[in-house]
Amino acid sequence: MTQLTDNYFELYGMPVNFQLDISELASRHRELMSRFHPDKHVQSDGLNKKQVAQMAALxxxxxxxxxxxxxxxxxxxxLVGLDDKADSETSNDGAFLMQQLELREKVDQASESEDPFLALDQVRDMAKQTESELYQEFEKNYVAEQYTEARAAWVKLKFFTRLHDQIDRTEQKLEDR
Amino acid sequence: MALLQISEPGMSTVPHQHRLAVGIDLGTTNSLVASVRSGIAEALPDVNGDLLLPSVVRYNEMNSVDVGKTALAHASSDPLNTIASVKRLLGRSVEEMDWVANHLPYEFDQSDPVMPAVITRQGNKNPIEISAEILKVLKDRAEQTLGGELQGAVVTVPAYFDEAQRQATRDAARIAGLEVMRLINEPTAAAVAYGLDQTEEGVIVVYDLGGGTFDVSVLRLQKGVFEVIATGGDTALGGDDFDAVILEWVLQQLPGLDVSSHKLMRALSMQVREVKETLTTEPECNFEVGIDSPSKLTLTRTVFDELIHPLVKKTIRTCRKVLRDAEIELDQVMDTVMVGGATRVPLVQAEVSEFFGREPKTDIDPDQVVAIGAALQANVLVGNSQDDQVLLLDVTPLSLGLETMGGLVEVIIPRNTTLPVARAQEFTTFKDGQTAMSIHVLQGERDLVSECRSLAHFELRGFPPMVAGAAKIRVSFQVDADGLLNVEAEEVSSNTRASVVVKPSYGLTDEQVEAMLRASVEHADTDMRQRQLLEHRVEADRVIEAITAALKADQELLNESETADIVAAVADLEQAKAGEDGDDITNAIEAVEQAAATFVARRMNASVREVMAGKTVAEFTEE
Incomplete structure (x- = not known):
């Protein structure tokens, strides 16, 4: 099938930047969707339907x-040609890894604490601080075109994604108990 | 919240332009049809003024079919030929029917493992055919009330319905002769019925406890856009289970009852439903059980509440899980909407109020709200509404994935992904010289293949032998706005493009649907081929018309040879249309589509730019 506009930022007419006005993005998305959603083309012919579905999916x-x-x-x-998969990649920042280990342990210990849900929320708060610092680091380096450094910050952030998964799963188990 | 008025009363469309469209709620216990008339969406009554059609089908002695109240009246006297709660069977295979085997008094023919059938005096009837009987009655009711042929219908399904159940619902509607414009999720439909004040913005939760299914959806409402953020539920939990719990209690109280008697069990199953309904308003219910020497029993609301408490708690756990999926905190929820007859049970209302910390909304009759929402959406889709604002953005209820090494599932499309969606993943071969690959499509949240629902198996064959790991097999998943899935596979690196479109294994083939359609219409000798040919010609006309108009408007987007290609393909289509072969026409349509694909994509990009025009980066960064 023919490629439609291929840069996600350009599609919405937004600057290619980590800083992004999410509510503006949401409103532009709504506007485009109300033109390209298949529901707006129920009465149209097969060709249009196919292309519209493709556009809506994009x-x-x-x-x-x-x-x-x-x-x-x-x-x-x-977009700058760097690998965006970090499934088995680790960080070489020892202090960071130690902090991750501590956070993981806190999640495990939370189940035994008096108020496990509160304990899990506390881990979330602890994580939030470092996460926002890492996002700033990512942005600063990306803007300066120091992509390797930007990517290192992102690899660390992926650890937090997994940490949040662990917190959510633990919470689910506690609720089902 | 007021009910949506799709157009101001004074602005209703001129009668001859109004196209007839309906919303249908095909429920486990009751079904309804609704339509927008003079700007107001309302459920349509039958000749006796009844809105609810009991979802009961009876194959009677006269070789005809009773649906609704008449059928229900025979449920005890003719249990084997009277089928209730067929929705619980829809899209289910033999092995998935444990619940049914224990709770429903029918005899099944399980010779077809994919689609079990109920044995009736009129032969074997599968759940799709049985559901189609209910839909036919609703279609007739609507056409008589509205005074014309229906142009289209929106049929609702539980949000948590999987692929098989959705496909089965669509097939049933086709057999009933309905043009299904869209399947929409029941909670989403309910939100539409409630939420179109246009000024209301915020997060709402729809708690939908029907006869046989439980759904909860979290939606964000903003400027007429209904964005489903997350959905979850249980396709085998509903008001019927409350009945079953009472039934078990009765059997415990009276161990001497003859449980092998279909007649007694049928009578009992209706009786316990009445007990449940009585306990909605009364603190206790006295009733007599047994046919020859009846025994007296009393069930208090307190005991009833204790009996159903685990089930209600289960629904609350689901609410919590869905909120987490949606990343929404309890205090962000603006409103809770109750849908489904079982939400009338006081304990359900109490538990839901307690969990969300607010009284749920019940302004619209919980039995009608889904059909009303579906009717509103049908009115938009058929083109009656000038209201451009309304838009439903729904999600996939369950994750879709592929089997990988070691019996594990790799998720391609996670649950709660907004529709429509297209995703692809590349795989490779693990043996030297391998020329085929087996592809197994699954749906579910578990890691193991054996714990997920198998949707389809197919093989991609005939790519050239290569060393292990060199082949690039690209598997693409597409889920359309109805939530229906297509999977294609191709080997990319060798430039051999083999692709397979999966028709889910549980669904009916087109031939089967046609055969059933033929059996269901009076003139069984209607020439299907002739009808198909006509349909292909109509489609050809639509394509020619659309492409001609597009060329007229935007020819500058094409160079001369591109234009010439399209014009040539259109000319071929004109010629095919004049012929007598439907396949020729289909092929010619495809050729036009291929020739025009680039053109259409360019037009679409131009259109995106047009929408975004005037929104400069400067304007945005100032904000």
């Missing part, structure tokens, strides 16, 4: 990518 994909900070960062890396 818009959904772009929107999902841009509105999530971690996915947006990965996408920005892919």
């Amino acid at each position: 818009l959904n994909e772009s929107y999902t990518t841009l509105k999530s900070p971690i996915k947006r960062a990965a996408y920005l890396l892919s």
Whole structure:
């Protein structure tokens, strides 16, 4: 199939940047979707339907990518030709790894604490601080075109994605108990 | 919140332009049809003034079919030929029917493992055919009330319905002769019925406890856009289970009852439903059980509440899980909307109020709200509404993935992804010289293949032998706005493009649907081929018309040879249309589509730019 506009930021007419006005993005997405959603083309012919469905899928994909900070960062890396997969990659920052280990332990210990839900929320708060610092680091380096450094910050942020998964799973288990 | 008025009363469309469209709620216990008339969406009554059609189908002695109240009246006297709660069977295979085997008094023919059938005096009837009988009655009711042929319908399904169940619902509607414009999720429909004040903005939660299914959806409402953020539920939990719990209690109280008697069990199953309904308003219910020497029993609301408490708690756990999926905190929820007859049960209302910390909304009759929302959406889709604002953005309820090494599932499209969606993933071969690959499509949240629902198996064959790891097999998943899935696979690196479109294995083939359609219309000798040919010609006309108009408007987007290609393909289509072969026409349509694909994409990009025009970067950064 023919490529539609291929840069997610350009699709929405937004600057290629980590800093992004999410509410503006949401409003532009709504506007485009109300033109390209298949529901707006129920009465049209097969060709249009196919292309519209493709466009709507592309818009959904772009929107999902841009509105999530971690996915947006990965996408920005892919735009400059860097690997945006970090499935088995580790960081070589020892202090950072120690902190991750401590946070993981806190999640494990939370289940035994008096108010496990509160304990888990506390881990979330602790994580939030470092995460926002890492996003700033990512942005600063990306703007300065220091992409390797930007990517290192992103690899660390991926640790937090996994930490949040662990917190959510633990919480789910506690609730089902 | 007021009910949506799709157009101001004074502005209703001129009668001869109004196209007839309906919303249908095909429920486990009751079904309804609704339509927008003079700007107001309302459920349509039958000749007796009844809105609810009991979802009960009876194959009677006269070789005809009763649906609704008449059928229900025979449920005890003719249990094997009277099918209730067929929705619980829809899209289910034999092995998934444990619940049914224990709770429903029918005899099944399980010789077809994919689609079990109920054995009736009129032969074997599968759940799709049985559901189609209910839909036919609703279609007739609507056409009589509205005075014309229906142009289209929106049929609702539980948000948590999987692929098989959605496909089965669509097939049932086709057999009933309905033009399904869209399947929409029941909670989303309910939100539409409630939420279109246009000024209301915020997050709402729809709690939908029907006869046989439980759904909860979290939606964000903004400027007429209904964005489903997350959805979850249980396709085998509903008001019927409350009945079953009472039934078990009765059997415990009276161990001497003859449980092998279909007649007694049928009578009992209706009786316990009445007990449940009585306990909605009364603190206790006295009733007699047994046919020859009845025994007296009393069930208090307190005991009833204790009996159903675990089930209600289960729904609250689901609410919590869905909120987490949506990344929404309890205090961000603006409103809770109650849908489904089982939400009338006082304990349900109490638990939901307690969890969300507010009284849920029940302004619209919980039995009608889904059909009303579907009717509003049908009115928009058929083109009656000038209201451009309304837009439903729904999500996939369950994750979709592929089997990988070691019996594990790799997720391609996670649950709660906005529709429509297209995603692809590349795989490779693990043996030297491998020329085929088996692809297994699954749906579910578990890591193991054996714990997910198998949707389809197919093989990609005939790519050239290469060393292990060299082949690039690209598997693409597409889920359309109805939530229906297509999977294609191709080997990219060798430039051999083999692709397979999966038709889910549980669904009916087009031939089967046609055969059922033929059986269901009076004139069984209607020439299907002739009808198909006519349909292909109509489609050809639509394509020619659309492409001609587009060329007229935007020819500057093409160079001379591109234009010539399209014109030539259109000319071929004109010629095919004049012929007698439907396949020729289909092929010619495809050729036009291919020739025009670039053109259409360019037009679409131009259109995106047009929408975004005037929104400069400067304007944005100043904000």
